[in-house]
Amino acid sequence: MTIARDLLIGGRDVPARSGRTTTDVNPYTGEVYATVAAAGAEDVALAVTAAQDAFDAWAATSPSARRAIFLKAADLLHERGDRAADLMCGEVGGTRPWAGFNVALAADMLREAAAAITAPRGEVLAAQEEGALGLAVREPLGVVAAFAPWNAPVILGVRAVAAALAAGNTVVLKPSEDAPLACGLFVADLLRDAGLPGGALNVITNDPADAAPVAEALIADPRVAAVNFTGSTEVGRTIGTHAARHLKPALLELGGKNAIIVLDDADVDYAVDAAAFGVFMNAGQICMSGDRVLVHESLAAEFTEKFVAKVAALPSGDPADPGTVIGPLVTPAAARRVAALVGDAVLKGAAVLTGGGEPQGSLHPATVLTGVPEDADLYHAEAFGPVCALGTFATDAEAAALANDTRNGLTAGIITENGTHGLRVARRLRTGIVHINDQSVADEPQAPFGGRGASGYGRFGGRWGIEAFTSTRWVTLATQHAHYPF
Known part of the structure; x- marks a missing residue:
């Protein structure tokens, strides 16, 4: 009715x-x-x-x-x-x-x-x-x-x-x-x-x-x-x-163009779970969603293998099913927009590790890319869908520079088992919010919520x-x- x-x-x-x-x-x-x-x-x-x-x-x-x-x-x-x-x-x-x-x-x-x-x-x-x-x-x-x-x-x-x-x-x-x-x-x-x-x-x-x-x-x-x-x-x-x-x-x-940074002292299994939640909760349709996952090069191979396997197994489909993780985007047009961002990135040199392809109505598959070049639309645009780009870094300074390479300074997550290390990196980020040893999606009613720049x-x-x-x-x-x- x-x-x-x-x-x-x-x-x-x-x-x-x-x-x-x-x-x-x-x-x-x-x-x-x-x-x-x-x-x-x-x-x-x-x-x-x-x-x-x-x-x-x-x-x-x-x-x-x-x-x-x-x-x-x-x-x-x-x-x-x-x-x-x-x-x-x-x-x-x-x-x-x-x-x-x-x-x-x-x-x-x-x-x-x-x-x-x-x-x-x-x-x-x-x-x-x-x-x-x-x-x-x-x-x-x-x-x-x-x-x-x-x-x-x-x-x-x-x-x-x-x-x-x-x-x-x-x-x-x-x-x-x-x-x-x-x-x-x-x-x-x-x-x-x-x-x-x-x-x-x-x-x-x-x-x-x-x-x-x-x-x-x-x-x-x-x-x-x-x-x-x-x-x-x-x-x-x-x-x-x-x-x-x-x-x-x-x-x-x-909007945000948020990064989840996995430092070299992170627990990899925890980092995989945190990043999967931060990227794919509500099919990535959150202003705080992690569009980019930046991993220290010493952990990149292990993290990528486990993360891609986890993302590929996320249940998708009917949002009324209690087991569904990746539901539909808000409209078929929104799903086509995300697919176009992925297609443009692939055309310009990115590789699809899982997902990709054409959406089915409003459903877009959970997608992980790597090697997204700076001239790809997805490099700068907010994905606002079940998509993330994996990248690597060698130093804290490089991680901060990559995370700050956006005008949308809303939030960030830093995964580390060393709070002091995490705080040092956090202070280099130009965001309104940062979560140490957590992913980028968090909100509490008593806390100051908002961003910088765009x-x-x-x-x-x-x-x-x-x-x-x-x-x-x-x-x-x-x-x-x-x-x-x-």
């Missing part, structure tokens, strides 16, 4: 003013999974109006009342874990383990947001004037325009709204056209059922053909105070340009998330009359 959903504006489910709808397709079966309202600019304006109207009351809601809503939403998410898994499978081909990870981390994000509500938000300053008290107070910005991607839909749907709402802002959320339910309406339902007042969170779904004008209308609305975007570097550059044009702060978490700017997580969605006001209180020169 096909799911049908409207927009969420002002706490009510309403159709698009035009009456238009759009389809949400299951990437594995090719069948229509859901039908959602297709918003236009007039719906965007109505959603912003609802958010603006709700702002004063939500910002004034007591911290204990706001915290209770987030804690209740976290409990509801756990209760609805099976529903989340079904949505992720049907919309984006997510496997059950990946859905479980989404539910657990997103629930922790909601709890972290609840904790942040009552965390200190300001400082007492050293005032210059005798008898004066100076304060630096953090206050909510107003209406936040939020954009959530499809690849980790529950995690990133929650992250798109949680910190902004916890800080006292209201939000208009535009979820990805490939996962309007899982990263948009499902998240909003949790918060609404937990007691979030109408208008505090509004959800606009749209047809893919309307994505650009809907996004531009949302950012351009003068009542929108800030922008929160997670997605590709290409789209993020456009979003950031729109925000800058209207002088609005933007938090951008964009991987975006700003930080999610803990106090950094609250700071991203508040402004600092300087307030002074004079306890005695001042003396003026005239």
Whole structure:
């Protein structure tokens, strides 16, 4: 049975003013999974109006009342874990383990947001004037325009709204056209059922053909105070340009070209398992996925043999099967894009150690390449699929140079049994995140999450998330009359 959903504006489910709808397709079966309202600019304006109207009351809601809503939403998410898994499978081909990870981390994000509500938000300053008290107070910005991607839909749907709402802002959320339910309406339902007042969170779904004008209308609305975007570097550059044009702060978490570095003192079997997870979890469709695995030359032969054998044996197919590791990519077009990257690399001299070939619909085989030359598109482009390139190095300096040979400085993993050695290498990497004796995929709600360069700017997580969605006001209180020169 096909799911049908409207927009969420002002706490009510309403159709698009035009009456238009759009389809949400299951990437594995090719069948229509859901039908959602297709918003236009007039719906965007109505959603912003609802958010603006709700702002004063939500910002004034007591911290204990706001915290209770987030804690209740976290409990509801756990209760609805099976529903989340079904949505992720049907919309984006997510496997059950990946859905479980989404539910657990997103629930922790909601709890972290609840904790942040009552965390200190300001400082007492050293005032210059005798008898004066100076304060630096953090206050909510107003209406936040939020954009959530499809690849980790529950995690990133929650992250798109949680910190902004916890800080006292209201939000208009535009979820990805490939996962309007899982990263948009499902998240909003949790918060609404937990007691979030109408208008505090509004959800606009749209047809893919309307994505650009809907996004531009949302950012351009003068009542929108800030922008929160997670997605590709290409789209993020456009979003950031729109925000800058209207002088609005933007938090951008964009693509990665991440390396997993296996040092000469690594445990090879552990390194193989870590790299396989870091590269192929969610079929490589994670901004933190390891596109490149760099191995010290002394371990290269043993690592390559074991790694290729493990990757070749990874089960692929139906994401609803609990044993599936490599599920479908989000669309057949995404699978063809990955195949084109592999084909271009092979044409220019790379060798396929396992996988390769043409995709079957949205399924692309887990693929390991070696000898990818610098003129291959895959050398610089984010794969965002079940593909990695193996490389070798002789020294720590060479490993760092290879890992840094990208503009996308998001994350990295360093596999080593020597923490001091790992830390020395880590400090040479130009990334926002690095994990020593672990692979590149990790996220914790209290930690500062974000990248450098073309991987975006700003930080999610803990106090950094609250700071991203508040402004600092300087307030002074004079306890005695001042003396003026005239």
